[in-house]
Amino acid sequence: MSKISPKVGFVSLGCPKALVDSERILTQLRVEGYEIVPSYGAADVVVVNTCGFIDAAVTESLDAIGEALAENGKVIVTGCLGKRAEVIREAHPDVLAITGPQDYASVMSAVHKQVPRKHDPHLDLVPAQGIKLTPKHYAYLKISEGCNHRCTFCIIPSMRGELVSRPIDDVLVEAEKLVKSGVRELLVISQDTSAYGVDVKYAAREWRGKSYRTRMTQLCEGLAELGAWVRLHYVYPYPHVDEVIPLMADGRILPYLDVPFQHASPRVLKLMKRPGAVDKVLARVAAWRRTCPDITIRSTFIVGFPGETQAEFEELLAFLDEAQLDRVGAFAYSPVDGAKANELPDPVDEEIKQERLERFMAKQAAISAGKLQRKIGKTLKALVDHVDGDGAIARTSADAPEIDGVLRIRDGHKLKPGQFVDVRVEAADEHDLIGRIAI
Numbered sequence: 001m002s003k004i005s006p007k008v009g010f011v012s013l014g015c016p017k018a019l020v021d022s023e024r025i026l027t028q029l030r031v032e033g034y035e036i037v038p039s040y041g042a043a044d045v046v047v048v049n050t051c052g053f054i055d056a057a058v059t060e061s062l063d064a065i066g067e068a069l070a071e072n073g074k075v076i077v078t079g080c081l082g083k084r085a086e087v088i089r090e091a092h093p094d095v096l097a098i099t100g101p102q103d104y105a106s107v108m109s110a111v112h113k114q115v116p117r118k119h120d121p122h123l124d125l126v127p128a129q130g131i132k133l134t135p136k137h138y139a140y141l142k143i144s145e146g147c148n149h150r151c152t153f154c155i156i157p158s159m160r161g162e163l164v165s166r167p168i169d170d171v172l173v174e175a176e177k178l179v180k181s182g183v184r185e186l187l188v189i190s191q192d193t194s195a196y197g198v199d200v201k202y203a204a205r206e207w208r209g210k211s212y213r214t215r216m217t218q219l220c221e222g223l224a225e226l227g228a229w230v231r232l233h234y235v236y237p238y239p240h241v242d243e244v245i246p247l248m249a250d251g252r253i254l255p256y257l258d259v260p261f262q263h264a265s266p267r268v269l270k271l272m273k274r275p276g277a278v279d280k281v282l283a284r285v286a287a288w289r290r291t292c293p294d295i296t297i298r299s300t301f302i303v304g305f306p307g308e309t310q311a312e313f314e315e316l317l318a319f320l321d322e323a324q325l326d327r328v329g330a331f332a333y334s335p336v337d338g339a340k341a342n343e344l345p346d347p348v349d350e351e352i353k354q355e356r357l358e359r360f361m362a363k364q365a366a367i368s369a370g371k372l373q374r375k376i377g378k379t380l381k382a383l384v385d386h387v388d389g390d391g392a393i394a395r396t397s398a399d400a401p402e403i404d405g406v407l408r409i410r411d412g413h414k415l416k417p418g419q420f421v422d423v424r425v426e427a428a429d430e431h432d433l434i435g436r437i438a439i
Helices: 016-031 055-071 080-091 104-114 156-160 168-180 216-226 239-249 266-272 278-291 310-323 350-373
Strands: 007-012 035-037 045-050 075-079 138-142 185-189 204-207 210-213 229-232 256-258 296-303 327-332 379-388 391-395 407-409 420-428 433-437
Touching (some): 007 055, 016 075, 016 138, 045 080, 168 210, 185 216, 216 239, 239 256, 239 278, 296 350, 310 350, 350 420, 407 420
Parallel strands (some): 138 185, 407 433
Antiparallel strands (some): 379 391
């Protein structure tokens, strides 16, 4: 162990919500004087924050734990897969400790046991915004934990529990610190952003001398005061979602809505225990576009869900044609250990799942290509993410980091990450735009 300060290696896997958990653990480690190191060899202990949502994520997490054990030998496991400790112990009986998601105290206790802290408050200073794993110019802002839904394909509630909303003033104070530290884009995340505050009956709290209710609309109104891009993720299409669309139309928050529709067949949606009024969804999408013509609507879908017929898959393709969504992700259904959907009859053959997934993505690629072609000749505001010898890679209001497309700036060599720039679009493919700095 280091004679100066104990050193911790950290591996973070999974979704943005897990990333925020990692940031909180890393912040506490630094507060207590631990040094975070980038290699297994330099670490006194390694913490692995796991994902356990689908089989591929479980495999990735177990592989990461195995690698950390092989390279270092002292490993603490936390995160969603920690809820299934028997799976971890069976594969890796030598891990030091296993905790579930959001259990920061247990992670710290395990670290303390392995490498007692040595903290000098005059030397080990932590920035006000905490330790971040994202680039300096954007950050995820987690507003709640858990979920009250019981979707049959999902085991998140069993891992992360019921909905627990953060007090709105705490969220706004954190956001304010992030913006003051140089963050230019705030990505609002949770399991169900639309349900924010329902568990606390939308309790009011004060921020900057004004009362705000713990509710998505008022949260957006507060975040809009900070002057950063505000992007909403994981928004269920409840009626009150309509209230944030005027904020987008007025330029106060980004005209971007990430709504996980999951399917378009009423029967399949019922099997999923998801809202099934597809006609109402299409009407809502049309209404959002009337209020805010520039809105980008993103969604995710599952193909090959147990019992999905060919006719129901065709309904999904017809929905894509009619909805003309801007950004779409999809995956073939994969059984998740503990999910209710595993008990459903008539599983879809793997080969058929993949064929449907390919057809789905080809359909959406054509829709996306058409939409991006219509942006050629326009001048768009973009946020620079990366600069290299080929120019710069940036994102517009239509592009969330890592999951959407990018805007490649041919003459952006002198730009800097975190810089806003106006770009004239010159070309497009199925997912990305290409342009030059507007003069």
